[in-house]
Amino acid sequence: MTQLDEIKSRLDIVDLVGETVKLRRAGKNYSGLCPFHNEKTPSFIVSPDRQTWHCFGQCSEGGDVFKFVMKKEGWDFKEALRYLAAKAGVTLEAYTPQQQEEKDAHERLRGLLEETAAFYRHQLLQTEAGKPALTYLLEKRKLTPQTIETFGLGYAPQGWDNALKHFTAKGFTEQEMIDTGLVSVREEKRDTGTPEHRKTFDRFRQRIMIPIRDEQGRMTGFGARILNPDDFPKFMNSPETPLFSKSRILYGLDRARKAIRLADQAVIVEGYLDVIAVHQAGFENVVSPMGTALTEEQLRLLKRFSRRIVLALDPDAAGQKAVLSGLEAARQSLDRETELRFDARGLLRHEARLQADLRVATMPDALDPDEIVQRDPAQWKSLIEKAQPIVVHVMETLAAGRDLEDAKVKSEIAAQVSPLIEDLPNPVERETYRQRLARFLKVDERALSGGQVPGPRTRRPRPRVRENIPAQEVAPPAAAPPVTASQKIEAHILGLLLLRPGLLFRLDRALQEAALARMAAEDFGYTDHQMIFRLVRQSLDQDAADADRYLAGAMPEALAPLAASLLAGVGKLDPVDDRLLEDLFRGVVKIRRAMLAESINQLRFLQEEAQQTGDLPSGDDMRAASYRAMVQQHSAFLLLLDQAQMKKNGRR
Numbered sequence: 001m002t003q004l005d006e007i008k009s010r011l012d013i014v015d016l017v018g019e020t021v022k023l024r025r026a027g028k029n030y031s032g033l034c035p036f037h038n039e040k041t042p043s044f045i046v047s048p049d050r051q052t053w054h055c056f057g058q059c060s061e062g063g064d065v066f067k068f069v070m071k072k073e074g075w076d077f078k079e080a081l082r083y084l085a086a087k088a089g090v091t092l093e094a095y096t097p098q099q100q101e102e103k104d105a106h107e108r109l110r111g112l113l114e115e116t117a118a119f120y121r122h123q124l125l126q127t128e129a130g131k132p133a134l135t136y137l138l139e140k141r142k143l144t145p146q147t148i149e150t151f152g153l154g155y156a157p158q159g160w161d162n163a164l165k166h167f168t169a170k171g172f173t174e175q176e177m178i179d180t181g182l183v184s185v186r187e188e189k190r191d192t193g194t195p196e197h198r199k200t201f202d203r204f205r206q207r208i209m210i211p212i213r214d215e216q217g218r219m220t221g222f223g224a225r226i227l228n229p230d231d232f233p234k235f236m237n238s239p240e241t242p243l244f245s246k247s248r249i250l251y252g253l254d255r256a257r258k259a260i261r262l263a264d265q266a267v268i269v270e271g272y273l274d275v276i277a278v279h280q281a282g283f284e285n286v287v288s289p290m291g292t293a294l295t296e297e298q299l300r301l302l303k304r305f306s307r308r309i310v311l312a313l314d315p316d317a318a319g320q321k322a323v324l325s326g327l328e329a330a331r332q333s334l335d336r337e338t339e340l341r342f343d344a345r346g347l348l349r350h351e352a353r354l355q356a357d358l359r360v361a362t363m364p365d366a367l368d369p370d371e372i373v374q375r376d377p378a379q380w381k382s383l384i385e386k387a388q389p390i391v392v393h394v395m396e397t398l399a400a401g402r403d404l405e406d407a408k409v410k411s412e413i414a415a416q417v418s419p420l421i422e423d424l425p426n427p428v429e430r431e432t433y434r435q436r437l438a439r440f441l442k443v444d445e446r447a448l449s450g451g452q453v454p455g456p457r458t459r460r461p462r463p464r465v466r467e468n469i470p471a472q473e474v475a476p477p478a479a480a481p482p483v484t485a486s487q488k489i490e491a492h493i494l495g496l497l498l499l500r501p502g503l504l505f506r507l508d509r510a511l512q513e514a515a516l517a518r519m520a521a522e523d524f525g526y527t528d529h530q531m532i533f534r535l536v537r538q539s540l541d542q543d544a545a546d547a548d549r550y551l552a553g554a555m556p557e558a559l560a561p562l563a564a565s566l567l568a569g570v571g572k573l574d575p576v577d578d579r580l581l582e583d584l585f586r587g588v589v590k591i592r593r594a595m596l597a598e599s600i601n602q603l604r605f606l607q608e609e610a611q612q613t614g615d616l617p618s619g620d621d622m623r624a625a626s627y628r629a630m631v632q633q634h635s636a637f638l639l640l641l642d643q644a645q646m647k648k649n650g651r652r
């Protein structure tokens, strides 16, 4: 049995949900107020038998322990796994003594960074020296005191040793302050020939301090902006430290992650203060890179929350010069401090490799995102909605203000854009953009793929969806936990599909012929099963690799042991496809049946409860009626399932 099963077997959904929801025993189930939507009477049910929860109200959604913490915390599966493993006392990571030492040291450095953030916050809010900075934030940047508090903004006062003295007095060593990037070191040689002299001093002086946290909200470092316009550089960050890696962190992600999941969209802006302002305006799905070009690592991190990513570029970064220099590649303009240098080719590669959907939104009137949301929040919304695919953005930027009737202009634009299109790994996409470019330039598509377009298409490396989960996080299988009947059937279906992904097409067809819905991830009650099913579906939707090769490559390591045990559990395979198909069909009917039957039970109970409570007669009558309607609907589905299975049996 896998570690996942081990975790599931050690945790009780009633305890877990009970930590946040007041549950009342009701027959063999528990009920309570749904934690995910606002309600006055309970429509949220927890089933200890099935170890599931379900909201029959507004959410109309349910799942297992994993789904519950993922939804509650806005976490992905891996994070939920880590959390629940710790809770269950299952060790995911085995630390060597050396790793443990390193971990402890990191904890101490994080503690120092937390205290530093508090120190700067105090300087901003409670000292005379911090007043000009506070005034700047409130009046110039139009931030509210609440926002300043939320993002923990601070001020580093003038002087070379404010922080140094403060933290020395608190018992931190100079080396620790160096390791967090709080102080800088200069080696000085005295002209007298005395030994080298090491001088340490506060790195941040007379700057607005922006604490930078990782996606889990842990302190990693600071961004710092000048207050005095003559100071240089305008922005600086903590140096690279064991905790702070510019290419890996996205500013604001700890606060944005939930909103990104909800909106299924992430927006990348240029600066920290843009993130804060846009967040304050009510758009919380915003992050920014760290003053360097956007890396694939950052995009990969973001993609864990949504694959739909919009780059909100200021006109400088989005404009023709940027597009052209991006296409000519290499030449990086050092005079610009923008983080979002637009490099179409690089971005398209990331997009393909990560199977993300990258789009570009251009800010109008030479305004920054923070100025736009302050002027008109609705405009921000519509700008993001109108974001365009990268290739289209390049096309339109190159054409802006030029005469598209001019043959020379046409061929120039074609020469710039065609290589980008031919570079795309997906043939369908290539064809779509070729047509789009042809229409745009009003030329025949064949003319585009002729002369100026470089040689034959080379086969691109296969895109791989792969979450970076180090192997050691999944320990060897543990003792066998109890397995429910539906879990067994789900495992059997998945095992068959993993072995023969292509059968899913035939299964879908068979289901539809029987007037039933196609197979969906929601047919599975367990989050890990749902994830594996989605991968099977994806393996059929892509054409870069054979389905089973794709599956092998795309399986996250956290799920790999489960996938292996599912495959092993299938046993000897019936050589006749038709019989496998019948087997699958029966399995699907069974799990759907079990789920419907359970829902009907729970709904009946809710219905009774609504009828019994007398304090809100009219509202409860309505609730009872709506539950009754849902029971009827579920029963109708159940009947349909039974009929389908009977017909199937009859045909045999």
Ligand SMILES: [Zn+2]
Pocket: 034, 035, 036, 037, 055, 056, 057, 058, 059, 060
């Ligand atoms: Zn709900």
